[in-house]
Amino acid sequence: MTRAARFTRKTNNEEGRKMQNIAVIGAGMAGCTLARRLIDAGCVVHVFDKGRAAGGRMATRAEGRLRFDHGAQFVTVRGDALRAQLGDWQGAGVIACWPSASRDGDTHWVGVPGMNALAPRMLWGADLHAHTVITGLGADRLGWWLASEAGMLSDCFDAVLVTLPAPQATGLLERCAGFDAGPFVEALRKIRYAPCWTLMLAFEERIDAADCLRFPGGGILNWAARDSSKPTRDATRECWVVHADAVWSEAHLELAAEDVAVLMYEAFAQATGCSTRALHSRAHRWRYARVTETLGSSCLWDAKAHLGYASDGCLGERIEDAFDSANALADRVLGRSA
Known part of the structure:
Protein backbone atom coordinates (compact mmCIF):
# COMPACT_ATOMS: atom_id res chain seq x y z
CA MET A 1 0.00 0.00 0.00
CA THR A 2 1.43 3.39 -0.99
CA ARG A 3 1.85 6.12 1.57
CA ALA A 4 -0.79 8.26 -0.16
CA ALA A 5 -3.29 5.40 -0.04
CA ARG A 6 -2.46 4.77 3.61
CA PHE A 7 -3.16 8.44 4.44
CA THR A 8 -6.58 8.20 2.76
CA ARG A 9 -7.39 5.00 4.63
CA LYS A 10 -6.37 6.47 7.95
CA THR A 11 -8.40 9.67 7.54
CA ASN A 12 -11.48 7.65 6.61
CA ASN A 13 -11.02 4.90 9.17
CA GLU A 14 -9.71 5.68 12.62
CA GLU A 15 -9.16 1.98 13.31
CA GLY A 16 -6.14 2.17 10.95
CA ARG A 17 -3.79 0.23 13.28
CA LYS A 18 -5.08 -3.21 12.40
CA MET A 19 -2.08 -4.92 10.86
CA GLN A 20 -2.63 -5.93 7.25
CA ASN A 21 0.44 -4.79 5.27
CA ILE A 22 3.59 -6.28 6.79
CA ALA A 23 7.27 -6.09 5.83
CA VAL A 24 9.61 -9.01 6.55
CA ILE A 25 13.31 -8.26 6.18
CA GLY A 26 15.29 -11.42 5.41
CA ALA A 27 14.16 -14.54 3.54
CA GLY A 28 15.87 -17.35 5.44
CA MET A 29 13.89 -19.93 7.38
CA ALA A 30 12.67 -17.36 9.92
CA GLY A 31 11.52 -14.91 7.26
CA CYS A 32 9.84 -17.64 5.21
CA THR A 33 8.05 -19.02 8.27
CA LEU A 34 6.76 -15.59 9.26
CA ALA A 35 5.54 -14.95 5.73
CA ARG A 36 3.66 -18.25 5.59
CA ARG A 37 1.94 -17.73 8.96
CA LEU A 38 0.93 -14.16 8.20
CA ILE A 39 -0.29 -14.86 4.66
CA ASP A 40 -2.41 -17.73 5.99
CA ALA A 41 -3.89 -15.23 8.49
CA GLY A 42 -4.93 -12.89 5.68
CA CYS A 43 -2.08 -10.37 5.79
CA VAL A 44 -0.34 -8.85 2.78
CA VAL A 45 3.34 -9.70 3.21
CA HIS A 46 6.34 -8.13 1.48
CA VAL A 47 9.64 -10.01 1.93
CA PHE A 48 12.94 -8.24 1.29
CA ASP A 49 16.25 -10.06 0.83
CA LYS A 50 19.65 -9.08 -0.52
CA GLY A 51 20.15 -12.44 -2.25
CA ARG A 52 19.22 -13.55 -5.73
CA ALA A 53 16.66 -15.94 -4.28
CA ALA A 54 15.04 -16.78 -0.96
CA GLY A 55 16.36 -19.36 1.48
CA GLY A 56 19.27 -17.73 3.31
CA ARG A 57 21.65 -20.50 4.37
CA MET A 58 19.24 -23.06 2.91
CA ALA A 59 21.14 -22.39 -0.29
CA THR A 60 21.94 -24.26 -3.48
CA ALA A 119 11.68 -21.34 0.54
CA PRO A 120 9.44 -20.97 -2.55
CA ARG A 121 6.92 -23.37 -1.01
CA MET A 122 6.69 -21.25 2.13
CA LEU A 123 6.66 -17.91 0.32
CA TRP A 124 3.75 -18.72 -1.98
CA GLY A 125 1.52 -15.66 -1.94
CA ALA A 126 4.20 -13.29 -0.61
CA ASP A 127 5.61 -10.37 -2.57
CA LEU A 128 9.32 -11.24 -2.68
CA HIS A 129 11.78 -8.40 -3.36
CA ALA A 130 15.10 -10.13 -4.14
CA HIS A 131 18.36 -8.23 -4.68
CA THR A 132 17.02 -5.61 -2.25
CA VAL A 133 19.17 -4.41 0.64
CA ILE A 134 17.13 -2.51 3.22
CA THR A 135 19.37 0.31 4.44
CA GLY A 136 16.96 2.31 6.60
CA LEU A 137 13.59 2.25 8.32
CA GLY A 138 11.44 4.59 10.33
CA ALA A 139 8.02 5.20 11.83
CA ASP A 140 5.68 8.16 11.38
CA ARG A 141 1.95 8.84 11.58
CA LEU A 142 1.31 6.74 8.47
CA GLY A 143 3.10 3.64 9.76
CA TRP A 144 6.52 2.21 8.92
CA TRP A 145 8.63 3.18 5.95
CA LEU A 146 11.66 1.41 4.48
CA ALA A 147 14.56 2.61 2.38
CA SER A 148 16.84 0.62 0.08
CA GLU A 149 20.03 1.51 -1.73
CA ALA A 150 17.79 2.96 -4.46
CA GLY A 151 15.95 5.27 -2.05
CA MET A 152 12.76 5.24 0.01
CA LEU A 153 10.19 2.60 -0.94
CA SER A 154 6.71 3.76 -1.89
CA ASP A 155 4.97 1.21 0.33
CA CYS A 156 3.89 1.92 3.88
CA PHE A 157 3.68 -0.92 6.43
CA ASP A 158 1.68 -1.70 9.55
CA ALA A 159 4.55 -3.75 10.99
CA VAL A 160 8.21 -4.48 10.29
CA LEU A 161 9.69 -7.87 11.22
CA VAL A 162 13.46 -8.28 10.99
CA THR A 163 15.02 -11.75 10.58
CA LEU A 164 18.60 -10.86 9.61
CA PRO A 165 21.63 -12.17 11.52
CA ALA A 166 21.95 -10.09 14.69
CA PRO A 167 24.97 -7.97 13.59
CA GLN A 168 23.18 -6.96 10.39
CA ALA A 169 19.90 -6.35 12.23
CA THR A 170 21.74 -4.24 14.83
CA GLY A 171 23.27 -2.03 12.15
CA LEU A 172 19.86 -1.50 10.58
CA LEU A 173 18.01 -0.80 13.83
CA GLU A 174 20.68 1.65 14.99
CA ARG A 175 19.58 3.83 12.06
CA CYS A 176 15.87 3.57 12.92
CA ALA A 177 14.11 6.95 12.67
CA GLY A 178 11.03 8.03 14.61
CA PHE A 179 11.28 5.20 17.11
CA ASP A 180 13.80 4.33 19.81
CA ALA A 181 15.02 0.85 18.84
CA GLY A 182 17.71 0.95 21.54
CA PRO A 183 16.22 -1.93 23.57
CA PHE A 184 16.27 -4.12 20.43
CA VAL A 185 19.87 -3.19 19.67
CA GLU A 186 20.98 -3.87 23.24
CA ALA A 187 19.29 -7.27 23.27
CA LEU A 188 20.64 -8.35 19.87
CA ARG A 189 24.23 -7.63 20.92
CA LYS A 190 24.02 -10.69 23.15
CA ILE A 191 23.90 -12.99 20.12
CA GLU A 293 25.47 -17.53 22.09
CA THR A 294 21.70 -17.07 21.86
CA LEU A 295 19.38 -14.28 22.86
CA GLY A 296 17.78 -16.69 25.32
CA SER A 297 14.30 -15.57 24.31
CA SER A 298 12.15 -16.87 21.46
CA CYS A 299 11.80 -13.45 19.78
CA LEU A 300 11.51 -9.70 20.32
CA TRP A 301 8.23 -7.81 19.83
CA ASP A 302 7.09 -4.28 20.59
CA ALA A 303 3.30 -4.51 20.47
CA LYS A 304 2.81 -0.74 20.48
CA ALA A 305 5.28 0.07 17.71
CA HIS A 306 4.67 -3.15 15.72
CA LEU A 307 8.37 -3.92 15.39
CA GLY A 308 9.71 -7.46 15.83
CA TYR A 309 12.77 -9.67 15.51
CA ALA A 310 13.12 -13.44 15.02
CA SER A 311 16.00 -15.69 13.93
CA ASP A 312 17.94 -18.80 14.88
CA GLY A 313 20.04 -16.46 17.01
CA CYS A 314 17.17 -16.27 19.48
CA LEU A 315 17.16 -19.99 20.29
CA GLY A 316 20.02 -21.93 18.69
CA GLU A 317 21.94 -22.90 15.57
CA ARG A 318 19.51 -25.35 13.96
CA ILE A 319 17.03 -24.59 11.18
CA GLU A 320 14.29 -25.66 13.56
CA ASP A 321 15.38 -22.93 15.97
CA ALA A 322 14.77 -20.28 13.31
CA PHE A 323 11.41 -21.90 12.54
CA ASP A 324 10.37 -21.89 16.22
CA SER A 325 11.51 -18.30 16.74
CA ALA A 326 9.49 -17.11 13.76
CA ASN A 327 6.40 -18.95 14.94
CA ALA A 328 6.72 -17.34 18.35
CA LEU A 329 6.88 -13.89 16.73
CA ALA A 330 3.96 -14.72 14.43
CA ASP A 331 1.89 -15.61 17.50
CA ARG A 332 2.59 -12.20 18.99
CA VAL A 333 1.91 -10.31 15.77
CA LEU A 334 -1.41 -12.11 15.42
CA GLY A 335 -2.27 -11.49 19.07
CA ARG A 336 -2.19 -15.13 20.11
CA SER A 337 0.35 -14.72 22.89
CA ALA A 338 1.23 -12.13 25.48
Whole structure:
Protein backbone atom coordinates (compact mmCIF):
# COMPACT_ATOMS: atom_id res chain seq x y z
CA MET A 1 0.00 0.00 0.00
CA THR A 2 1.43 3.39 -0.99
CA ARG A 3 1.85 6.12 1.57
CA ALA A 4 -0.79 8.26 -0.16
CA ALA A 5 -3.29 5.40 -0.04
CA ARG A 6 -2.46 4.77 3.61
CA PHE A 7 -3.16 8.44 4.44
CA THR A 8 -6.58 8.20 2.76
CA ARG A 9 -7.39 5.00 4.63
CA LYS A 10 -6.37 6.47 7.95
CA THR A 11 -8.40 9.67 7.54
CA ASN A 12 -11.48 7.65 6.61
CA ASN A 13 -11.02 4.90 9.17
CA GLU A 14 -9.71 5.68 12.62
CA GLU A 15 -9.16 1.98 13.31
CA GLY A 16 -6.14 2.17 10.95
CA ARG A 17 -3.79 0.23 13.28
CA LYS A 18 -5.08 -3.21 12.40
CA MET A 19 -2.08 -4.92 10.86
CA GLN A 20 -2.63 -5.93 7.25
CA ASN A 21 0.44 -4.79 5.27
CA ILE A 22 3.59 -6.28 6.79
CA ALA A 23 7.27 -6.09 5.83
CA VAL A 24 9.61 -9.01 6.55
CA ILE A 25 13.31 -8.26 6.18
CA GLY A 26 15.29 -11.42 5.41
CA ALA A 27 14.16 -14.54 3.54
CA GLY A 28 15.87 -17.35 5.44
CA MET A 29 13.89 -19.93 7.38
CA ALA A 30 12.67 -17.36 9.92
CA GLY A 31 11.52 -14.91 7.26
CA CYS A 32 9.84 -17.64 5.21
CA THR A 33 8.05 -19.02 8.27
CA LEU A 34 6.76 -15.59 9.26
CA ALA A 35 5.54 -14.95 5.73
CA ARG A 36 3.66 -18.25 5.59
CA ARG A 37 1.94 -17.73 8.96
CA LEU A 38 0.93 -14.16 8.20
CA ILE A 39 -0.29 -14.86 4.66
CA ASP A 40 -2.41 -17.73 5.99
CA ALA A 41 -3.89 -15.23 8.49
CA GLY A 42 -4.93 -12.89 5.68
CA CYS A 43 -2.08 -10.37 5.79
CA VAL A 44 -0.34 -8.85 2.78
CA VAL A 45 3.34 -9.70 3.21
CA HIS A 46 6.34 -8.13 1.48
CA VAL A 47 9.64 -10.01 1.93
CA PHE A 48 12.94 -8.24 1.29
CA ASP A 49 16.25 -10.06 0.83
CA LYS A 50 19.65 -9.08 -0.52
CA GLY A 51 20.15 -12.44 -2.25
CA ARG A 52 19.22 -13.55 -5.73
CA ALA A 53 16.66 -15.94 -4.28
CA ALA A 54 15.04 -16.78 -0.96
CA GLY A 55 16.36 -19.36 1.48
CA GLY A 56 19.27 -17.73 3.31
CA ARG A 57 21.65 -20.50 4.37
CA MET A 58 19.24 -23.06 2.91
CA ALA A 59 21.14 -22.39 -0.29
CA THR A 60 21.94 -24.26 -3.48
CA ARG A 61 24.66 -23.06 -5.85
CA ALA A 62 24.50 -23.91 -9.56
CA GLU A 63 27.77 -24.14 -11.50
CA GLY A 64 26.79 -25.19 -15.00
CA ARG A 65 25.33 -28.69 -14.58
CA LEU A 66 26.77 -29.02 -11.08
CA ARG A 67 24.67 -28.37 -7.98
CA PHE A 68 25.89 -27.81 -4.42
CA ASP A 69 23.96 -27.30 -1.18
CA HIS A 70 26.73 -25.04 0.08
CA GLY A 71 24.97 -23.77 3.22
CA ALA A 72 22.82 -25.75 5.63
CA GLN A 73 23.20 -29.42 4.77
CA PHE A 74 19.99 -30.82 6.23
CA VAL A 75 17.02 -30.31 8.54
CA THR A 76 16.39 -32.28 11.72
CA VAL A 77 12.99 -32.35 13.40
CA ARG A 78 12.41 -32.54 17.15
CA GLY A 79 9.32 -30.44 17.89
CA ASP A 80 5.67 -30.90 16.97
CA ALA A 81 5.45 -27.60 15.07
CA LEU A 82 8.17 -28.45 12.55
CA ARG A 83 6.92 -32.04 12.37
CA ALA A 84 3.55 -30.70 11.19
CA GLN A 85 5.31 -28.49 8.63
CA LEU A 86 7.32 -31.51 7.49
CA GLY A 87 4.09 -33.20 6.45
CA ASP A 88 3.24 -30.26 4.21
CA TRP A 89 6.69 -30.33 2.62
CA GLN A 90 6.49 -34.08 2.04
CA GLY A 91 3.07 -33.72 0.44
CA ALA A 92 4.44 -31.05 -1.88
CA GLY A 93 7.47 -33.20 -2.76
CA VAL A 94 10.05 -30.61 -1.70
CA ILE A 95 11.76 -32.64 1.04
CA ALA A 96 13.09 -36.18 1.42
CA CYS A 97 15.06 -38.28 3.91
CA TRP A 98 18.83 -38.46 3.44
CA PRO A 99 19.80 -41.90 4.81
CA SER A 100 23.55 -41.33 4.47
CA ALA A 101 23.51 -38.53 7.05
CA SER A 102 20.90 -39.93 9.44
CA ARG A 103 22.28 -41.55 12.57
CA ASP A 104 21.34 -42.56 16.11
CA GLY A 105 17.67 -42.55 15.17
CA ASP A 106 17.82 -38.85 14.17
CA THR A 107 16.46 -38.57 10.63
CA HIS A 108 18.09 -35.95 8.42
CA TRP A 109 15.92 -34.28 5.78
CA VAL A 110 17.01 -32.35 2.70
CA GLY A 111 15.18 -30.11 0.28
CA VAL A 112 14.62 -31.54 -3.19
CA PRO A 113 15.87 -30.99 -5.77
CA GLY A 114 18.00 -28.65 -3.59
CA MET A 115 17.95 -27.17 -0.10
CA ASN A 116 16.61 -23.95 -1.59
CA ALA A 117 13.37 -25.73 -2.61
CA LEU A 118 11.76 -25.15 0.79
CA ALA A 119 11.68 -21.34 0.54
CA PRO A 120 9.44 -20.97 -2.55
CA ARG A 121 6.92 -23.37 -1.01
CA MET A 122 6.69 -21.25 2.13
CA LEU A 123 6.66 -17.91 0.32
CA TRP A 124 3.75 -18.72 -1.98
CA GLY A 125 1.52 -15.66 -1.94
CA ALA A 126 4.20 -13.29 -0.61
CA ASP A 127 5.61 -10.37 -2.57
CA LEU A 128 9.32 -11.24 -2.68
CA HIS A 129 11.78 -8.40 -3.36
CA ALA A 130 15.10 -10.13 -4.14
CA HIS A 131 18.36 -8.23 -4.68
CA THR A 132 17.02 -5.61 -2.25
CA VAL A 133 19.17 -4.41 0.64
CA ILE A 134 17.13 -2.51 3.22
CA THR A 135 19.37 0.31 4.44
CA GLY A 136 16.96 2.31 6.60
CA LEU A 137 13.59 2.25 8.32
CA GLY A 138 11.44 4.59 10.33
CA ALA A 139 8.02 5.20 11.83
CA ASP A 140 5.68 8.16 11.38
CA ARG A 141 1.95 8.84 11.58
CA LEU A 142 1.31 6.74 8.47
CA GLY A 143 3.10 3.64 9.76
CA TRP A 144 6.52 2.21 8.92
CA TRP A 145 8.63 3.18 5.95
CA LEU A 146 11.66 1.41 4.48
CA ALA A 147 14.56 2.61 2.38
CA SER A 148 16.84 0.62 0.08
CA GLU A 149 20.03 1.51 -1.73
CA ALA A 150 17.79 2.96 -4.46
CA GLY A 151 15.95 5.27 -2.05
CA MET A 152 12.76 5.24 0.01
CA LEU A 153 10.19 2.60 -0.94
CA SER A 154 6.71 3.76 -1.89
CA ASP A 155 4.97 1.21 0.33
CA CYS A 156 3.89 1.92 3.88
CA PHE A 157 3.68 -0.92 6.43
CA ASP A 158 1.68 -1.70 9.55
CA ALA A 159 4.55 -3.75 10.99
CA VAL A 160 8.21 -4.48 10.29
CA LEU A 161 9.69 -7.87 11.22
CA VAL A 162 13.46 -8.28 10.99
CA THR A 163 15.02 -11.75 10.58
CA LEU A 164 18.60 -10.86 9.61
CA PRO A 165 21.63 -12.17 11.52
CA ALA A 166 21.95 -10.09 14.69
CA PRO A 167 24.97 -7.97 13.59
CA GLN A 168 23.18 -6.96 10.39
CA ALA A 169 19.90 -6.35 12.23
CA THR A 170 21.74 -4.24 14.83
CA GLY A 171 23.27 -2.03 12.15
CA LEU A 172 19.86 -1.50 10.58
CA LEU A 173 18.01 -0.80 13.83
CA GLU A 174 20.68 1.65 14.99
CA ARG A 175 19.58 3.83 12.06
CA CYS A 176 15.87 3.57 12.92
CA ALA A 177 14.11 6.95 12.67
CA GLY A 178 11.03 8.03 14.61
CA PHE A 179 11.28 5.20 17.11
CA ASP A 180 13.80 4.33 19.81
CA ALA A 181 15.02 0.85 18.84
CA GLY A 182 17.71 0.95 21.54
CA PRO A 183 16.22 -1.93 23.57
CA PHE A 184 16.27 -4.12 20.43
CA VAL A 185 19.87 -3.19 19.67
CA GLU A 186 20.98 -3.87 23.24
CA ALA A 187 19.29 -7.27 23.27
CA LEU A 188 20.64 -8.35 19.87
CA ARG A 189 24.23 -7.63 20.92
CA LYS A 190 24.02 -10.69 23.15
CA ILE A 191 23.90 -12.99 20.12
CA ARG A 192 27.21 -14.40 18.89
CA TYR A 193 28.11 -16.40 15.78
CA ALA A 194 30.93 -18.55 14.44
CA PRO A 195 31.84 -18.29 10.75
CA CYS A 196 32.33 -21.14 8.31
CA TRP A 197 34.31 -21.46 5.12
CA THR A 198 32.67 -23.90 2.70
CA LEU A 199 34.34 -25.63 -0.23
CA MET A 200 32.47 -26.95 -3.28
CA LEU A 201 34.28 -29.71 -5.15
CA ALA A 202 33.48 -31.81 -8.22
CA PHE A 203 35.44 -34.78 -9.60
CA GLU A 204 35.46 -36.89 -12.73
CA GLU A 205 35.58 -40.13 -10.72
CA ARG A 206 33.94 -41.29 -7.50
CA ILE A 207 35.94 -40.68 -4.32
CA ASP A 208 36.46 -43.81 -2.22
CA ALA A 209 34.98 -42.49 1.01
CA ALA A 210 31.76 -42.59 3.03
CA ASP A 211 29.02 -40.21 1.90
CA CYS A 212 29.30 -38.18 5.12
CA LEU A 213 32.52 -37.50 7.00
CA ARG A 214 32.75 -35.81 10.41
CA PHE A 215 36.13 -34.62 11.67
CA PRO A 216 37.40 -34.02 15.21
CA GLY A 217 37.98 -30.45 16.36
CA GLY A 218 41.32 -28.74 16.11
CA GLY A 219 41.96 -29.31 12.41
CA ILE A 220 40.98 -27.55 9.21
CA LEU A 221 37.84 -29.55 8.46
CA ASN A 222 34.60 -30.12 10.35
CA TRP A 223 32.32 -31.89 7.85
CA ALA A 224 32.37 -33.25 4.31
CA ALA A 225 29.53 -34.82 2.36
CA ARG A 226 28.99 -36.29 -1.07
CA ASP A 227 26.26 -33.88 -2.13
CA SER A 228 25.37 -36.07 -5.08
CA SER A 229 24.28 -38.82 -2.64
CA LYS A 230 21.25 -36.79 -1.58
CA PRO A 231 17.80 -37.74 -2.92
CA THR A 232 17.00 -36.61 -6.51
CA ARG A 233 20.53 -35.31 -7.10
CA ASP A 234 22.44 -36.25 -10.22
CA ALA A 235 24.43 -39.27 -9.00
CA THR A 236 26.57 -39.19 -12.15
CA ARG A 237 28.13 -35.95 -10.84
CA GLU A 238 30.64 -36.51 -8.05
CA CYS A 239 29.95 -33.34 -6.05
CA TRP A 240 31.18 -32.68 -2.51
CA VAL A 241 30.53 -29.93 0.02
CA VAL A 242 33.20 -29.47 2.69
CA HIS A 243 32.82 -27.29 5.80
CA ALA A 244 35.85 -25.92 7.62
CA ASP A 245 36.26 -25.99 11.39
CA ALA A 246 34.80 -22.90 13.13
CA VAL A 247 38.06 -21.94 14.85
CA TRP A 248 40.02 -22.33 11.63
CA SER A 249 37.38 -20.34 9.73
CA GLU A 250 37.62 -17.51 12.26
CA ALA A 251 41.40 -17.44 12.01
CA HIS A 252 41.29 -17.35 8.21
CA LEU A 253 38.11 -15.27 7.80
CA GLU A 254 39.68 -12.56 5.63
CA LEU A 255 41.83 -14.86 3.52
CA ALA A 256 41.09 -14.79 -0.21
CA ALA A 257 38.60 -17.45 -1.28
CA GLU A 258 41.09 -18.86 -3.79
CA ASP A 259 43.67 -19.43 -1.06
CA VAL A 260 41.10 -20.98 1.27
CA ALA A 261 40.06 -23.39 -1.50
CA VAL A 262 43.65 -24.63 -1.86
CA LEU A 263 44.12 -25.20 1.89
CA MET A 264 40.77 -26.94 2.33
CA TYR A 265 41.27 -29.16 -0.71
CA GLU A 266 44.66 -30.27 0.58
CA ALA A 267 43.07 -31.21 3.92
CA PHE A 268 40.22 -33.03 2.16
CA ALA A 269 42.62 -34.95 -0.10
CA GLN A 270 44.70 -36.00 2.87
CA ALA A 271 41.63 -37.11 4.85
CA THR A 272 40.13 -39.16 2.00
CA GLY A 273 43.27 -40.32 0.22
CA CYS A 274 41.99 -38.58 -2.89
CA SER A 275 44.64 -38.04 -5.56
CA THR A 276 42.27 -36.96 -8.32
CA ARG A 277 42.38 -33.36 -9.53
CA ALA A 278 39.13 -31.53 -8.86
CA LEU A 279 37.18 -30.46 -11.94
CA HIS A 280 35.62 -27.68 -9.91
CA SER A 281 36.78 -26.03 -6.71
CA ARG A 282 35.28 -22.90 -5.15
CA ALA A 283 35.15 -21.60 -1.59
CA HIS A 284 32.33 -19.58 -0.05
CA ARG A 285 32.43 -17.68 3.25
CA TRP A 286 29.50 -17.69 5.68
CA ARG A 287 30.16 -15.00 8.30
CA TYR A 288 27.20 -15.97 10.48
CA ALA A 289 27.09 -19.72 10.01
CA ARG A 290 26.53 -21.05 13.54
CA VAL A 291 25.00 -19.46 16.62
CA THR A 292 27.34 -19.78 19.62
CA GLU A 293 25.47 -17.53 22.09
CA THR A 294 21.70 -17.07 21.86
CA LEU A 295 19.38 -14.28 22.86
CA GLY A 296 17.78 -16.69 25.32
CA SER A 297 14.30 -15.57 24.31
CA SER A 298 12.15 -16.87 21.46
CA CYS A 299 11.80 -13.45 19.78
CA LEU A 300 11.51 -9.70 20.32
CA TRP A 301 8.23 -7.81 19.83
CA ASP A 302 7.09 -4.28 20.59
CA ALA A 303 3.30 -4.51 20.47
CA LYS A 304 2.81 -0.74 20.48
CA ALA A 305 5.28 0.07 17.71
CA HIS A 306 4.67 -3.15 15.72
CA LEU A 307 8.37 -3.92 15.39
CA GLY A 308 9.71 -7.46 15.83
CA TYR A 309 12.77 -9.67 15.51
CA ALA A 310 13.12 -13.44 15.02
CA SER A 311 16.00 -15.69 13.93
CA ASP A 312 17.94 -18.80 14.88
CA GLY A 313 20.04 -16.46 17.01
CA CYS A 314 17.17 -16.27 19.48
CA LEU A 315 17.16 -19.99 20.29
CA GLY A 316 20.02 -21.93 18.69
CA GLU A 317 21.94 -22.90 15.57
CA ARG A 318 19.51 -25.35 13.96
CA ILE A 319 17.03 -24.59 11.18
CA GLU A 320 14.29 -25.66 13.56
CA ASP A 321 15.38 -22.93 15.97
CA ALA A 322 14.77 -20.28 13.31
CA PHE A 323 11.41 -21.90 12.54
CA ASP A 324 10.37 -21.89 16.22
CA SER A 325 11.51 -18.30 16.74
CA ALA A 326 9.49 -17.11 13.76
CA ASN A 327 6.40 -18.95 14.94
CA ALA A 328 6.72 -17.34 18.35
CA LEU A 329 6.88 -13.89 16.73
CA ALA A 330 3.96 -14.72 14.43
CA ASP A 331 1.89 -15.61 17.50
CA ARG A 332 2.59 -12.20 18.99
CA VAL A 333 1.91 -10.31 15.77
CA LEU A 334 -1.41 -12.11 15.42
CA GLY A 335 -2.27 -11.49 19.07
CA ARG A 336 -2.19 -15.13 20.11
CA SER A 337 0.35 -14.72 22.89
CA ALA A 338 1.23 -12.13 25.48
